[in-house]
Amino acid sequence: MFTDKQILRIPGPTPIPPRVQQAMNQPMMGHRSGKFSALFAKTAERLKPYFGTQQDVYIITGSGTSALEMGVVNTLAPGDEAAILVSGNFGERFAKICERYGVIAHRLEVPWGEAVTPELLDAFLKEKPQVKAVFATYCETSTGVQNPIAELAEVIRKQSDALFIVDAVSCLGAVPCEMDAWGVDIVVTGSQKAFMLPTGLAFLAASERAWSVIEQNKSLAFYLDLKAYRKSLKDQTTPYTPAVSLIFGLAEVLDILEEEGLPAIVKRHELMRDMTRAAMRALNIKLMAEDAYAATTVTSCDPQGAFDAEAMRKALTKHYNISIAGGQQHLKGKIFRIGHMGYCEPLDVLQVIAAIEMSLHQIGAPVELGAGVKAAQEVLIAHV
Amino acid sequence: MFTDKQILRIPGPTPIPPRVQQAMNQPMMGHRSGKFSALFAKTAERLKPYFGTQQDVYIITGSGTSALEMGVVNTLAPGDEAAILVSGNFGERFAKICERYGVIAHRLEVPWGEAVTPELLDAFLKEKPQVKAVFATYCETSTGVQNPIAELAEVIRKQSDALFIVDAVSCLGAVPCEMDAWGVDIVVTGSQKAFMLPTGLAFLAASERAWSVIEQNKSLAFYLDLKAYRKSLKDQTTPYTPAVSLIFGLAEVLDILEEEGLPAIVKRHELMRDMTRAAMRALNIKLMAEDAYAATTVTSCDPQGAFDAEAMRKALTKHYNISIAGGQQHLKGKIFRIGHMGYCEPLDVLQVIAAIEMSLHQIGAPVELGAGVKAAQEVLIAHV
Incomplete structure (x- = not known):
């Protein structure tokens, strides 16, 4: 053997394609050099189709959880209420992050192995009109269930101004995602799933609606402050040192994805x-x-x-x-x-x-x- | 050319040694597998000599700034006061993180190119006995100044119970560091400097004194919650997905460092x-x-x-x-x-x-x- x-x-x-391994072997590069900035900005741009968005996609050096936390800490404040659709282990993570920040988390729980249906969400939101955000998991890795994100978004948009924040860590890049068309406000994913990279990066996009909330939010975060990422991306860079070799790999991944x-x-x-x-x-x-x-x-x-x-x-x-x-x-x-x-x-x-x-x-x-x-x-x- | x-x-x-590049090329591995856990725990253990500590060293997937923020958010609370030794750009970063969290930052500033001397710190601390932490930069990358950390620690230990928290991002692994012997409470560094790895990891160690503060701290952090890292390391793992390929590289880096x-x-x-x-x-x-x-x-x-x-x-x-x-x-x-x-x-x-x-x-x-x-x-x- x-x-x-x-x-x-x-x-x-998931396994790393040999082409991606080779790309990551490029010699290290200064992350504030013009050459890296050009690569970084282009790579971030090329992520947009997988989110189905015209909005910018932010690349975070961190795990998927770091980006889930970004979705919470930049949009909500202590005392705010949120609906968390819990269909397994990762739905529960959103609830835990909310509670850490003093956000009141209302859990819509379904038995592990079941999906949250639009009907369930509709009834739940009618009882909780005060929630400022709804959190859902696209693919619940712990149970193998894919929640019907497009339909859930429709339910929310019909009866609430709440932001819809989606953990798509274990499926984005392999599933349809039309963030803009569906009316999803924040989508988060990680590098080590359908994006075929090593662990270490997370990606996040936010709608205009979300940005209008984020810009007003006094977020208690520095490394995970989305406003800092937005400001830096306008200058083709990141607020803090990015994982350069993973970005080299990501550019190659995007070649592979675009070819297929x-x-x-x-x-x-x-x-x-x-x-x-x-x-x-x-x-x-x-x-x-x-x-x-x-x-x-x-x-x-x-x-x-x-x-x-x-x-x-x-x-x-x-x-x-x-x-x-x-x-x-x-x-x-x-x-x-x-x-x-x-x-x-x-x-x-x-x-x-x-x-x-x-x-x-x-x-x-x-x-x-x-x-x-x-x-x-x-x-x-x-x-x- | x-x-x-x-x-x-x-x-x-800094440049990546070919041996380290090759090590990072190993096939991806499940980060919750027994094989990875054994590698991870051993690798974290091998970092201790570079910090000069018997304490555990935590490996964070993130930039140096993420670990600087960990040093702030896990030890202080809004309204606390801290002394920040600012001898350049990175000293100022500590101050900015403190202020983001509502910590009152008292800056001891010296002109760029100069070091913070023990005498200056002694006089400064006499005027600010209330500070709960003192933040310093070991090597101030923006000016090429190395602050006299051992002597600064001595000054603090003589007259204050404040924690001494040191940014050693751009020198640890290349300079003497005797965290335990000097009485430094938290030391933070990054992967992409003397540790010869790509960007993407940060390392942090904390003294028993620091831990007694951290354990009481109601930190507003999830991804950067040090208590979660401590709990996980006892089980040879991380609370959130680590950057696996960088850990492969780190193990090889430690071989190289130990050989020299x-x-x-x-x-x-x-x-x-x-x-x-x-x-x-x-x-x-x-x-x-x-x-x-x-x-x-x-x-x-x-x-x-x-x-x-x-x-x-x-x-x-x-x-x-x-x-x-x-x-x-x-x-x-x-x-x-x-x-x-x-x-x-x-x-x-x-x-x-x-x-x-x-x-x-x-x-x-x-x-x-x-x-x-x-x-x-x-x-x-x-x-x-």
């Missing part, structure tokens, strides 16, 4: 979702998300006690060097999650399914070798 | 400082810092109108692909700064001096070619 051939099928970080084109990328991810789901069904493994809300970037599977998910994951790592994810919070040890995102093709999905089947066999779980692979092949072959 | 042979002689980012050994590294930087200063003197270019407080990582030079510093810098880039830094704030366009830090050897210093001489010739400034090089050679040869 090649020790450098680690196959990452977790929902981020967003519509084809979205379709590839839908295909990988459908293949994975067909395989799991063929293996009699329960899917956590229903078809209508199944994420295209990650599939959550619940063995419901038929086998030990952790033992299977360990066998997968030990025998095949493949990493998939386990459950989070109360689902720890109970479920497993397959990432199919970024630098991942339909053939890679066949590979991980085959390896899961063999790992099940190796831990003594009842499994028909090849049954999942065949079901996924049938989905794939219909598309080729 | 090779376009990929850019010679960075700015005070950060900190005492030899410190001496190499002192030698490069002495060479640079001898050369500038031979070229009749004024040095901003006096000998006693001259930084070993960056030398600030003031042509005092004898030639156009910006024209010289431009010639240096155009003809020789070498980047040196200009002045900041009111010194913009007036001075130039040579970085000699990290992956930089005495022979590299000869190279940049030779190129500066030729650039001076090319912009029509009076210069005796070789005079600076010879003076630097004489310093070097006495050490070989």
Whole structure:
């Protein structure tokens, strides 16, 4: 087994394309040089289509959480009220950040594995007309659920002036996003998911509506002060030192994404979702998300006690060097999650399914070798 | 001229050693995997000697400024008073962060190019016994001055319970630092200076005294909440997604630093400082810092109108692909700064001096070619 051939099928970080690795190997460059500024400004500009926005996209050196916090601290003040749509672990993170800043967080919770529907949100907002912001998770990584952001935005825009702030960390770049057309106010994502980069960057865009709030906000933040990022981007730079080598990589990532084109990328991810789901069904493994809300970037599977998910994951790592994810919070040890995102093709999905089947066999779980692979092949072959 | 042979002689980012580039090329890894956790915990442990501490060192995905802000937001509260030793641009940054959080910042300012002496601090603190923290810059990158941190700490410890918080961004790893022995409470640095990594990481250590304050502090921070980093490091991990590829690089950097050994590294930087200063003197270019407080990582030079510093810098880039830094704030366009830090050897210093001489010739400034090089050679040869 090649020790450098680690196959990452977790929902981020995702594998780095060799071209991107090479781009990151460029010699270091002064981050205040004219050459870097030109690259930086152009790269930020090229991110806009993935957000579906005419607004500027800001690049933050930090994790996705740093940008989620930016979405909170720049728009709200202590005592403000917010609605948080909690469909899993990352929805809850928004609520925790709000509470840290003294924002009153009203949680609209759904059971893990379910989506927040427009109907639920409509009823919830009618009872909480005072909320100044609504926070949602586009793809809830912990459950493999994709919330219907366009429809949720429509509900909000119809009955409220609240800002709509969306965590799209584990899907942007692989899913449709029309921030401007849908009426979403802030979208946040990270570098290590569909953007195929190492961890370390986050991206954020804000609507004109959001900016009118941000400009008035007396935010208690320095590093995460969005106004400072806006001022600097006008000068083609960042307020604080950016992660230069990751920006080199991002420019190359954008080349790759532009070559395939967003519509084809979205379709590839839908295909990988459908293949994975067909395989799991063929293996009699329960899917956590229903078809209508199944994420295209990650599939959550619940063995419901038929086998030990952790033992299977360990066998997968030990025998095949493949990493998939386990459950989070109360689902720890109970479920497993397959990432199919970024630098991942339909053939890679066949590979991980085959390896899961063999790992099940190796831990003594009842499994028909090849049954999942065949079901996924049938989905794939219909598309080729 | 090779376009990929850019010679960075700015005070950060500094060039990346090829071994470190290669290490960063390792395939991406799940940041919650056992393998990464083991690497992360060991790497954090190996940072301790450069801080001179038995305390844990925290690794933050962010710029140096993010860690400076951590030093403020986790120790102080609105209405608290702090003393800020301002000897240049980066001292002023501490003051600005304090003021953002409603902390009353008392500035002890010295003219750019001078150090804050123990006597000055002693007198200042006698007038401000109420300050809860004293902020200082170890190496003030904007002026090339190294403040006498050990002596300043002694002054504080003798007459105050205030925390002593030090920005060592542009020197740690190249200078002596005995945080525990000196009685410094928080030391902060960045990845892109003496640590020879790309931009994107910051490191911070805090004393037991600091922790007793931090644990009581109701910090208005989430991403920059030090308590969360402490809790996670006990589990060999980070509270939020770390920049994995930079951690791969950091482990390799620590190999390189350990091979040379900190005492030899410190001496190499002192030698490069002495060479640079001898050369500038031979070229009749004024040095901003006096000998006693001259930084070993960056030398600030003031042509005092004898030639156009910006024209010289431009010639240096155009003809020789070498980047040196200009002045900041009111010194913009007036001075130039040579970085000699990290992956930089005495022979590299000869190279940049030779190129500066030729650039001076090319912009029509009076210069005796070789005079600076010879003076630097004489310093070097006495050490070989």
